[in-house]
Amino acid sequence: MSEFIAGPNFSGRSAALMAWLRERAPAFFVGSYAEAALSGLSSTVADEIAVYRAPKPKRAAFAPLDFVAYSARKPPTLSGGEQVLLALHCFSLSDYASIAIDTALEQLDHENRERALAYLSQGAANGFTTAVIDNRLACPPGWSSRQFTSISSEFACDLATIQPPRCAAPVLGVQQLSFRYPGGRGIFRNADVSLAPGRAYRLTGPNGAGKTTLFKLLAGVLSPTKGELTLNGASYAPWRSGNRVFALATQNPDHQWCGATLAEDLARRRAALARHSVSLPSDGELLALVACLGIRSLDQHLYELPLVARKRLSWLWPLAGAMPWIMLDEPTLGQDRGTRAALADAIGRLTSQGYGAVFVTHDDEFAARIAHKPLRLARESIVS
Amino acid sequence: MTPNGAVLFGFLVIAGALIARDLGSLAVILAIALIFALGSRERIWSALAWSGGIVLPLALFMALVWIGIVGRAPAEIAANTEGSRTAAAFFVAIICLRLFIIAFAIQAASLHFAGWTPLRFVGALSAPPVVKKLLVLTLSLIETILQAVDRARTALIAAGLITRRHSWRNLRHGWILVQTVWLTVVTIAIGRTRDKWPIEDTLGRLDGALASNTPRLNSADFAWTALAIAGAAAALGLR
Numbered sequence A: 001m002s003e004f005i006a007g008p009n010f011s012g013r014s015a016a017l018m019a020w021l022r023e024r025a026p027a028f029f030v031g032s033y034a035e036a037a038l039s040g041l042s043s044t045v046a047d048e049i050a051v052y053r054a055p056k057p058k059r060a061a062f063a064p065l066d067f068v069a070y071s072a073r074k075p076p077t078l079s080g081g082e083q084v085l086l087a088l089h090c091f092s093l094s095d096y097a098s099i100a101i102d103t104a105l106e107q108l109d110h111e112n113r114e115r116a117l118a119y120l121s122q123g124a125a126n127g128f129t130t131a132v133i134d135n136r137l138a139c140p141p142g143w144s145s146r147q148f149t150s151i152s153s154e155f156a157c158d159l160a161t162i163q164p165p166r167c168a169a170p171v172l173g174v175q176q177l178s179f180r181y182p183g184g185r186g187i188f189r190n191a192d193v194s195l196a197p198g199r200a201y202r203l204t205g206p207n208g209a210g211k212t213t214l215f216k217l218l219a220g221v222l223s224p225t226k227g228e229l230t231l232n233g234a235s236y237a238p239w240r241s242g243n244r245v246f247a248l249a250t251q252n253p254d255h256q257w258c259g260a261t262l263a264e265d266l267a268r269r270r271a272a273l274a275r276h277s278v279s280l281p282s283d284g285e286l287l288a289l290v291a292c293l294g295i296r297s298l299d300q301h302l303y304e305l306p307l308v309a310r311k312r313l314s315w316l317w318p319l320a321g322a323m324p325w326i327m328l329d330e331p332t333l334g335q336d337r338g339t340r341a342a343l344a345d346a347i348g349r350l351t352s353q354g355y356g357a358v359f360v361t362h363d364d365e366f367a368a369r370i371a372h373k374p375l376r377l378a379r380e381s382i383v384s
Numbered sequence B: 001m002t003p004n005g006a007v008l009f010g011f012l013v014i015a016g017a018l019i020a021r022d023l024g025s026l027a028v029i030l031a032i033a034l035i036f037a038l039g040s041r042e043r044i045w046s047a048l049a050w051s052g053g054i055v056l057p058l059a060l061f062m063a064l065v066w067i068g069i070v071g072r073a074p075a076e077i078a079a080n081t082e083g084s085r086t087a088a089a090f091f092v093a094i095i096c097l098r099l100f101i102i103a104f105a106i107q108a109a110s111l112h113f114a115g116w117t118p119l120r121f122v123g124a125l126s127a128p129p130v131v132k133k134l135l136v137l138t139l140s141l142i143e144t145i146l147q148a149v150d151r152a153r154t155a156l157i158a159a160g161l162i163t164r165r166h167s168w169r170n171l172r173h174g175w176i177l178v179q180t181v182w183l184t185v186v187t188i189a190i191g192r193t194r195d196k197w198p199i200e201d202t203l204g205r206l207d208g209a210l211a212s213n214t215p216r217l218n219s220a221d222f223a224w225t226a227l228a229i230a231g232a233a234a235a236l237g238l239r
Helices: A013-024 A045-052 A080-093 A110-121 A211-218 A262-274 A283-292 A307-313 A316-320 A337-352 A364-368 B003-019 B023-038 B045-070 B074-078 B085-111 B118-123 B129-158 B168-172 B174-200 B202-210 B219-237
Strands: A003-006 A028-030 A098-102 A129-133 A144-147 A172-180 A186-195 A200-204 A226-231 A234-236 A246-249 A325-329 A356-360 A372-378 A381-383
Touching (some): A003 A013, A013 A129, A013 B174, A028 B174, A045 A080, A045 B118, A172 A211, A186 A381, A200 A211, A200 A337, A211 A246, A262 A283, A283 A316, A316 A337, A325 A337, A337 A356, A337 A364, B003 B023, B003 B085, B003 B219, B023 B085, B023 B219, B045 B085, B118 B129, B118 B202, B129 B202, B168 B174
Parallel strands (some): A003 A129, A003 A144, A028 A098, A098 A129, A200 A372, A246 A325, A325 A356
Antiparallel strands (some): A372 A381
8 A cells, every 4th residue: 555654843853754664675766856867877868778677578668758868868867856756757667666755745846746656556456566755736536645753853943933024136138039959859049028126026837847957057056058147237248257156056055065074165155255345244243143953063064964855955145135136946855844934934034124036946835925926937938 | 779789889989989090980970970870861960060079179278289389299209200280280189080080970879760769779778777778877867967067057047146148157166056956866866766766766667767679770770780790891901
């Protein structure tokens, strides 16, 4: 029977999931992020499928995407949601009798999430058992449920006390923006949009539409093939001059560390932003903010933190108020209901203080808690 | 052509390039490598450019040292003769052409398998399973490092520590990029080896994925091998 493991963060859910897997090993595991979702043994999507494909697959394939069209792509270049869909596709072709998923379904858009849950719910008919942790899901009908309630206080976070200073963020303009990955498909073509400060915008679109790509363009990590960004009408090119406007929290928190420890990360960012005359809060203020996120010391080694704590720490720069625009890419992944609500309220406080915010989430409950305007990616354009 | 044939051909061409001692012999070997590349029916310009790009830094350095500064070939120094910059230039040309042929032979072999995935290529090699697995793990490590570089660049550019384009700041902060890449590689490797691989027995699945019924060698392999042997023999004869 399929099993749903429920409870808040740090209640022992993941340990229970791993124990469930070990009892059934070899079994398929889809972890929260790519390194635990994909095998890491393949250079292409076609090879990833070949690693898992059984000589004679015994069940119907789960194929929400045309993976033949993806066959030559490198798995890490797929979006987070596409990687999860690829992992599920590989499982459906394999001969594993059990699969466990640790919050990875939270990366899927509504349609793909429903498809995935429908497929997993038919496990009995297809000859496999399932265990799932998911913060946005109630126990599906016909599944057994295990509820965890005790919470470790080690990484307890309290976002209610965070109060950013006032800010006069500039109007952000995107003008005739075009972007195409080298040798890949077009993501944007002559996209135009104007974003006003003091507001939150929810960027939506199916998995692989280019949401993370837009964030990378705004942060200067990628440069457009055509078009420009403006701040209050003046041209702004972070891909040339460096980013001084957007505080980015990436989907995978490990995409944003600049040092081994938190203190090292802070010192390097402080030095880099000083060049743009952007001043950060003092170390004392940052330590207080970090404590609100559940971390007690600046000497904390970043890569030794649990993933959920690393994800919370990724919100530090957006919440610190040092930069006028904040960008949050799937900020609630892996976070329990209470933390998601507290984060939504903190974003609301930022926008009421004059900051601009753009966030990507497939979590409707979280988005509904923030007064926002929708921004939709469709047909290589941004529709407001 | 089979992967085994490509490896054999590449080995013979490289051996020929190492045996050749003058520009004439090397030109014969290069001609054979070019015919082999054209035989793939793929565009060979990128293979030529890549090979040239690999050799160029060494060529510039050697030209500066041997032609510009020393002004004599090593053989002339050993014989304690006066020597000339022309002899030094021939020496540099031979070394660089040899390296170019080695790089190009590998590129040319890969052109013959342009439509193949790495796993299929490794699977079709006639090698013990443990060697094939080691090859796959090596490729996996390379991919992991590339993935880590992408991640680290994203982090450091977004934070303003480095820039997208070439800059002095990038040179100054290059070591931070190396540190971040290293930490990322370790994190990714731990994520896989602690949870994913042991529970799935992912490495065990490679046995099935690497099994292949491709013939060890086919007639095309024998034809190319004969050409490569002829080239190596010519190089030996021209010494």
